[in-house]
Amino acid sequence: MDKKSSIAVSTYKGYVDRNGVSRDDVKSFFSIDTEDENLKPTLLSNSNEENVWEKLRYELETCNEFVFAVAFFSEDILVPFKAVMADLNESGIHGRILTSDYLYFNKPKVFRELMKIANVEVRISSKKGFHAKGYIFNHSKESYKTVILGSSNFTGSALLKNYEWNLKFSSYDNSELTTQIFENINETWCKSVVLSEKWINDYQKTFDLLQQTQKREIDKSTSTKEESFDGYTTIKPNKMQKDALVELNNIRKSGEKKSLVISATGTGKTYLGAFDVRQFNPKKFLFIVHREQILKKSMKSFMEVIGGPSSNFGILSGTKNETYAKYLFATEQSLARESNLKQFRVEEFDYILIDEAHRTGAKSYLRILNYFKPKFILGMTATPERTDDFNIFELFDYNIAYEIRLQDALKEEMLVPFQYIGVKDFEVDGKRVDDNSSLKYLASEDRVKYVLDQVNYYGFSGATAKGLIFCSRNEEAQLLAEQLTRMGHPTQSLSGQNKIQEREVVVKKLETGEIEYITSVDIFNEGIDIPCVNQIILLRSTQSSIVFIQQLGRGLRKYNGKDFVTVIDFIGNYKNNYLIPIALTGDKSRNKDIARENVNFQPTIGLSTISFTKVAKERIFESLNNIKLDSLGDLKEAYFELKRMLGRVPMLSDFKKYGSVDPNVFADSKNLKNYYEFLKIVEKYRPLKSELNSKLTMLTKELLNGKRPHELILLNLLLKDKKVTVDRFSNEVKSYGAQINQSVIESTKRVLSLEYFTKTGQKNYGETSIVTYKENSFLLDNIFNDFLKDEVFKKFVLDIVQTGLLNAKDYDFHEVFTRYKRYTRKDVSRLLNFETDCTSTIYGYKVANDCCPIFVTYKKSEEIGDSIKYQDKFLDSKTMKWYSRSNRQIQSKEIQKLIEGVSNLHQKRKIYLFVKKDDAEGLGFYFLGECLIDGRTIVQEELKIDDSTKKPIVSMNLILDKSVQYRRFLDITTSISN
Template identity: 50%
Template sequence: MDLTDIQAKIENSLANGFVDREIAGSEELMPQFIHNSHGDTMLLHIERELSHCSSFTFAIAFITEGALTSLKVKLADLAAKGIHGRILTSTYLNFNSPKAFRELRKLDNVEVRIAENDNFHAKGYIFDHEEQRYQSAIIGSSNLTEQALMNNYEWNIKFTSYDNGSITEKLIQEVELAWNKATPLTTDWINFYSKGYQPVALRETHPKVSTSKNQIMPNAMQTDALNNLSEIRNNGAERALVISATGTGKTYLGAFDVASYQPKRFLYIVHREQILDKTMASFKRVLSNEPDNAFGKISGTSKDKDAKYVFATIQTLSKQDFLTQFNVAEFDYILVDEAHRVGSPTYQRVLKYFQPDFLLGMTATPERMDDYNLYELFDYNIAYEIRLQKALDEDMLCPFHYIGITDYEKDGEVSDDTSALKWLVSDERVEYIIKQTEYYGYSGDRLQGLIFCSRKDEAYELAKLMTDRGHLSKALTGETPQSKRDEVVAELENGEIEYIITVDVFNEGIDIPCVNQVVMLRNTQSSIVFIQQLGRGLRKANNKSFVTVIDFIGNYKNNYLIPIALTGDKSRSTDKARDDLEVRQISGVSTVNFSEIAKERIYQSINNTKLAGFKVLKDDYTDLKFRLGRIPLLCDFQKSETVDCTVFADNYQNYYKFLVRMKEDVHLTADEEAILSFISIELMNGKRSVELLLLNELIQNRGRFGENDFEELLSEKQIFYNADVSQSIERVLSLEFFQKAAQKKYGNDPLVSVQDDTYVLNPKILDWMKNNSLFNKLFDDAIQAGLIRSERYNQDEQFTLYHRYTRKDVCRLLCWDNDTSSTIYGYRVRDNECPIFVTYSKSDQIDSSINYQDRFINTDTFQWYTRHNVKIDSKEVVEIKNSKTSIRLFIKKNDDEGKGFYYFGEVQVKDTEQQEFQVKDGKVEPIVRMLLQLDNSAQYDKYLLFEK
């Protein structure tokens, strides 16, 4: 019989998977083995199938709330498109909790049934494609749990079958048989199940206290920090700073260090009275040998100033008449919590008054914008630093599921920076907010949430309206007295209310571990505030396995900050920000989920924003200068993983120009600056390190270094090097590689020449280094920064998979004699090399005659078209097909992505090229279609970036 198009594609795809991988099958139809490897998880495959199916059926024994939460955004997008599904699950081993079943009931577009068979232990995901008459299925070991979808080593097979295939028939029969016998999931069924439910023993997600003879013991982070503090003091330091993410045990760390130090008298200073009692209780637990009366509190209502261990609020302690009651040497150890506040007058008054033997500061966010040098106060001694990302990696915080969805929209209007109160608290928006918070839910038995909004009147009105609708809420603002704040927090902790709605408070200095839902109803003004608010829910607690973070994203110009904050990216690189937007898994089982519309808004915000504007770079520079106590160098930025050194090159040509803009007392000649620009623009990206290494050796060896010695050095370091590279670096460092305009820009004179098999640094440069210490420092700094940056690339190869390269980069790394990037366009065959540059989604403005259908067929095969007016027997096609020609594939998503293309490795031309014809300017012209076989199958998450 004649095969339909889809049948032929399935046949080829099955042949690819089970007979011959050289046969080009379509990725969506090919059999695949899935085992949660890097960039290739069950979660990605399930989401991809959901994005393309007409309906779906999951037959899954075990389901957790967290796994459902990570899929709810995708399911909501499907519901908006009218796509429905079914889930068949079970009560096997009592694994599924009543709460998980209640979460399943929230899925409006999903019908759920409970299998009749008590031993139902299936693990299958089936996706229907009705229009094309086929089904895809993933069957194996993965249940619908966070670990099984993302982290566990699982074995799953994805396969596709036409609707008249025998395996499809058998699969559908079995599913329908089990489905028809199953019991519909109803509220009554859940209530009945709850009465006899006995939970299985799951991994505890609250902190486990290590004890010895009932004594609390430090965790790994605290042990490292304590050792560092001890070493710092042994070296004579009198002050130190600990930077530690919220929820990582700063309070206990302080208590452990005090126990080790054994002060005669100790003072603990905090910004808010609200956490004094909890802090004192933590210290009592560590200092368990001390009597109760050794601990005292100084606040608005307590004045226990004679205690051995004094815990004070800065508001009370800083009052002049109270402060002077103490001797300046009263305390030999002082600890300041929320130390980023020490620049304020109250803190300055206290810290200038006391003269302790040791002063310790603790903060989660040292980056402040008040021009106060926090680091200087603590003598630049950073004893320990652990940020959010590392804390999650170390399992010190509660996992979270971030949900980025669009804010309420009506008639094209959505929240923005100028929204009026009547819009923010309109009945429609309040109903929308409640619907979304109920849908995405929370972990635990009861809702205990924080809502952050932007205006005080909005907070009060929203609290009233949500309470009227059955969600008891109270508002707290900066105007709320401390006693009232304590009262409301206690109500949340005791389950008397569901939400605290706040503005201006609770960004920091508050500890409410029970919080299991964080709602953001405001514009993201800064990454610092975003992380502070996110952190309110990240403390581990009993009966909480994850935190749901729901972010309502309007038309805000600062939307670009969201992915940057979530990933901890401080590079200020636009390319990196776009990459951040694609991140799905932060750490462990913490996930990031954007609805389609919200993701598009953020993408546009990234494209419309200058991430490296002067004000931003000035703040980053000032913070690092404060931290170091000197003018920072590019190496300092690289080592601290803040601004990428190439950002300064892209925006200022060299770092010197930025220092001039910062009004630092610096001066270079035009010739010196030209050399610095060359290093910064052309070499500092580190994509090939050989030029940087040679310059580094020349600096170290008074301007001369033997060619043989250099070759031995590169061999020792296992860096890619051959005769072509040798010739290439000579042309690059002599400037011969570059166009005339670039040569003039870089001063025309060669940096390096070769004399008697020896590399020789230009004598002018040696003189400048000798006579101008600033040039010497900045020249060497640019080289060292580039070498640090080069560590992200595989230097033993010419290119690194999935890193971005410009056409100019490729010309240099392929060792071509000249920079011909301006004339490469789509591809160029030269010196047995053929780089192919593909812009995957071309602009709508591009003439249809050159908008070729370049696309992935599957993760192994790419369909590619030559330029117009090329025949199959033409010289360039013959050269491309020549076995000696190395073909390299570079792809970017669209023209918004800048000049860089992702490298997908070397490819081979399959023997399937076809002559085709397309109309251009009313004239039929030949064009050749080729299938390119990737030497390295595309990493799945990278492949998905370009899937149409």
């Protein structure tokens, strides 16, 4: 046997089947034309596109049992792991974890957290120096195992961030390598120690002694804090602060006198202000905020940065009047009093800084700002969005020096990570918590016990719980505090009726550990800093994304001994559940597809994780199905928010550039024909002539999505030069990385001449051409050229073209379709260069001369007729069993045309597979790839319509060119209804 054959046999026996194998077996094995890419050996690592945790989670969710042999664990990643295990426990799936006390890396609390997981048995290896990192998943139904071996321990950093190498492979249960691994694990398992509370207590003693010894050594070797010449600790700006300081300086150099910084809570806004004041070096400075408790902390931060004698710093509040100070820190209430304002000259302060600047619409703030005439004013806020009509951006002359939102701050590790868990709220006899639940139900003993079970299961970072519990009403907060206290968890409630001093006393109790929780409704949304908070518990519906982020932000400040904050969201039968994925990811697109994907894919943000248990997912999908994200009211709200920010009427391209509403939402709206019609409503724009409006509608509905750039590229050229040769057009298309051939050129001609569209389409879009073709060149149609003399019309045409080209950047044009992007039948008809728009006749598939697009709705509606309710089904992540229309036989002309040339997994026509889970997802289907027909599986079958009626139908297996990615395959094929 030659070397190549020897390697083949060794590979087969090692990874597939260790039983005897012949040359014919090897030849047969290596001649297989199809493979499931999810089973292929793969190198796993962490990147912006994927991480190791995602692959582990997929394997956990699809296996029937598992074994981890891993030395090191961390609490952060145990939180999302527990969410997966909670669902697996419902399905009766168990696992084993073999770990160690190696180097005493694992904190004792980690072992206690592992013991909370009911469906996991944990043992401690007795092997000295146990440092394994292996994950084994058993898929017994398919008789194979998946193994992940490499460098990743079960820690947040290793599974989400660090540069790691892990080999993932799958094999039969009896492969040599799998057998060796299991024999090794079982041998070690049998000699290991069962994890128990006694073992943890003994481990704790040694662990604590080692920690004390290490601390003493560190104390000996660590010098005192670095101090500046004036005795103050040297504080250096972080990355965000450095960038913002440069921009603030540039804004002032350009002659501007006002600026706004938008920065997530906990990212160092106050220090940034201090750094900028230091670089400005004012003769006199004023800091304004709405609460005295914030004032004192802010002044302390400024003293640390600026230095100098303490007499330079003073407070103006209800209790102090230190107006002599060079750096004056004032509450807005005190400063706004007429008697206090008149103490100062209008030009008293060179530099004024307003913290929580989103409050500046209040009369008291405006009175202050209208009085003073400083050289520079800086506003700082985490949430510039307002629910009233006040325009904070206008107040600061639309000068945004810097913006860092929550998701960016988390990626930059400026905040402590959050571990979000969405769980179902309490239920009794099918009754769910909803917006109208009675107080008796909300604060019942059974619900409180259920909440405590979840809270204790998911835990917190640190030695003791320090949590905020947000409730739906004040009475609930008070009763919950009483119940929790009776059950051994000291809790106090606060409401808007409590005075500032009372709140400060309760917060102090939380910080010192006298109480574990504070229950409230909305009073901790902003304006208070409690860095020790390590648990946030949401027992109310999400009313707005802004409030959700404000409440989440209460736990994101870094604090000694806190590695992350646990966020437990009890998701009841709330109509606003759809806001949860929108708020967590910062998505403002109002695109349901994106919201669904964020629930299904549960993305990570830096070291932060998002997890939904199965029932919680169902609650959110129910909400998404029942809500209109693109209602006229919603679009108006987003429009005016962007207008306030820009100081002018936004164009469609602005929505794309500034991460607001997806421009395609305007295009897809059933209530609007084009964006100009929207502006007619919100800005009372004059009506356009019907011919002009029709053309805007055509460009919007057909081209704005950017799914094919060719028409947009040609129009962009023609709007600059009235004549464009085919060669120039082709070269420009190629520069975009897109394909071009004669079929595409002809299709582009037909679309822009309107010949492509049906008579109804031509009537809706205006029957005159946009582009004509003559002597190997494209020209703007004379009538359309006349339309462009209307400057308003021309402006909106340009905007559609530019927005479409921006949208096109989301696609890969090396092929006709981009994998995992959504396409409607209308999109596919145009992109496949069909001579006319055959959207209404494609139905499930269309066999054309050179191709066949196939559209599959995986979960058929109960309302559709039995004659089309055939069950297309994935056999694995690369193979779909597909059915033709009914009343078709193998010898039918349509079927013969489809299977023409099929042999050895080759065929004459390209087959494109588009799939969506169900009709709730709208008109778009995900493009999953090109398919080949497995000729061996073409079968004549019968479709049963009723007891007496059967119709002929043809089935066959479609083999995708690539396996469907893990999460998407799971989403399509699982039973959760979305």
